[in-house]
Amino acid sequence: MTTTTAVSLRGVTKKYADVQAVAGVDLTIRAGEVVALLGPNGAGKSTTIEMLLGLVKPDQGTVQVYGGTPTDAIAQGQVGVMLQSGGIIEDAKVGELLNLVAGLHNDPMPVEEALERAGIADLTKRTMKGLSGGQKQRVRFAMAIIPQPDLIVLDEPTTGMDVESRRDFWASMHAETARGRTVLFATHYLEEADSYADRVVLMRNGKVVADGTAAQIKASVSGRTIRATIPGADLAALASLPGVRNVETRGDVVLLQCADSDSTLRHLLGNTKAHDIEVTSADLEDAVLAITDQNKADQNKAQETLA
Numbered sequence: 001m002t003t004t005t006a007v008s009l010r011g012v013t014k015k016y017a018d019v020q021a022v023a024g025v026d027l028t029i030r031a032g033e034v035v036a037l038l039g040p041n042g043a044g045k046s047t048t049i050e051m052l053l054g055l056v057k058p059d060q061g062t063v064q065v066y067g068g069t070p071t072d073a074i075a076q077g078q079v080g081v082m083l084q085s086g087g088i089i090e091d092a093k094v095g096e097l098l099n100l101v102a103g104l105h106n107d108p109m110p111v112e113e114a115l116e117r118a119g120i121a122d123l124t125k126r127t128m129k130g131l132s133g134g135q136k137q138r139v140r141f142a143m144a145i146i147p148q149p150d151l152i153v154l155d156e157p158t159t160g161m162d163v164e165s166r167r168d169f170w171a172s173m174h175a176e177t178a179r180g181r182t183v184l185f186a187t188h189y190l191e192e193a194d195s196y197a198d199r200v201v202l203m204r205n206g207k208v209v210a211d212g213t214a215a216q217i218k219a220s221v222s223g224r225t226i227r228a229t230i231p232g233a234d235l236a237a238l239a240s241l242p243g244v245r246n247v248e249t250r251g252d253v254v255l256l257q258c259a260d261s262d263s264t265l266r267h268l269l270g271n272t273k274a275h276d277i278e279v280t281s282a283d284l285e286d287a288v289l290a291i292t293d294q295n296k297a298d299q300n301k302a303q304e305t306l307a
């Protein structure tokens with residue numbers, strides 16, 4: 001069985017004045033994958049998405065969507081897009097706007113179905129400008145699925161939504177991915193990447209700094225954290241134990257970041273009054289911070305070398 005390549009970016013760069021927004025990105029997304037593009041502000045996520053959609057031309061490199069140009073893929077209804085802003089006529093009613101979008105495509109989904117799938121059937125007759133930010137995002141989502149696309153690209157789709165709306169939104173998305181659609185979404189929310197993506201691509205300073213399943217990215221950060229209540233703990237002694245990287249306290253509770261949690265645990269049980277002990281491995285947030293911090297440290301070192 002051959003796997004179709006949905007998206008292929010090769011050596012893509014983009015500079016705005018003296019800002020290198022994207023600095024050589026290679027990214028392949030296979031059909032059926034759900035990929036989260038994660039990274040801090042200014043990492044280059046939106047610029048990467050804009051190049052992938054043909055809205056911005058890369059300075060260097062190539063972008064292919066289903067083997068052709070992004071513009072062709074969009075014209076053929078293969079790509080549904082939900083961007084952070086734009087695409088909305090404020091004076092139009094929701095139903096009118098979706099009918100307009102449906103009219104632009106060859107084989108659109110019935111508008112009623114798109115409204116239903118986006119969970120906004122009750123908003124059909126409402127005017128866009130009266131909707132909340134979260135409701136507008138759902139209209140944008142309905143617009144994205146109307147062409148019945150193979151690939152859905154979403155730039156921070158849940159910005160402005162409360163916790164409940166975010167959960168409902170992802171339930172709607174899940175129904176789309178269950179239909180085999182390929183999805184690429186940019187997000188700041190680690191838990192969204194962890195819960196909904198098969199693969200997490202972490203960007204920083206215009207580069208991909210990690211790429212794998214959330215589990216692989218977590219596993220790339222070695223070590224565990226021991227949390228224990230230790231009355232009268234000798235923090236200096238704990239910090240000097242082999243393999244202990246960091247010690248923090250919160251009242252009587254001590255947090256120890258360890259390279260070898262088993263030996264630290266043995267020490268705590270044998271030599272201290274530690275109780276209520278918990279051992280946890282890194283979560284995605286720890287991993288992202290560790291990877292981006294390492295990336296920052298490498299960059300500072302490179303700059304020092306150049307200076």
Ligand SMILES: Nc1ncnc2c1ncn2[C@@H]1O[C@H](COP(=O)(O)OP(=O)(O)OP(=O)(O)O)[C@@H](O)[C@H]1O
Pocket residue numbers: 016017019020021022039040041042043044045046047048
């Ligand atoms: N049209 C533009 N003109 C000038 N600079 C731009 C433009 N678009 C992006 N940039 C700059 O390029 C860098 C990358 O921006 P981009 O919006 O791609 O990052 P991002 O990861 O999507 O950030 P955020 O999470 O804040 O949306 C930033 O430094 C940004 O200021």
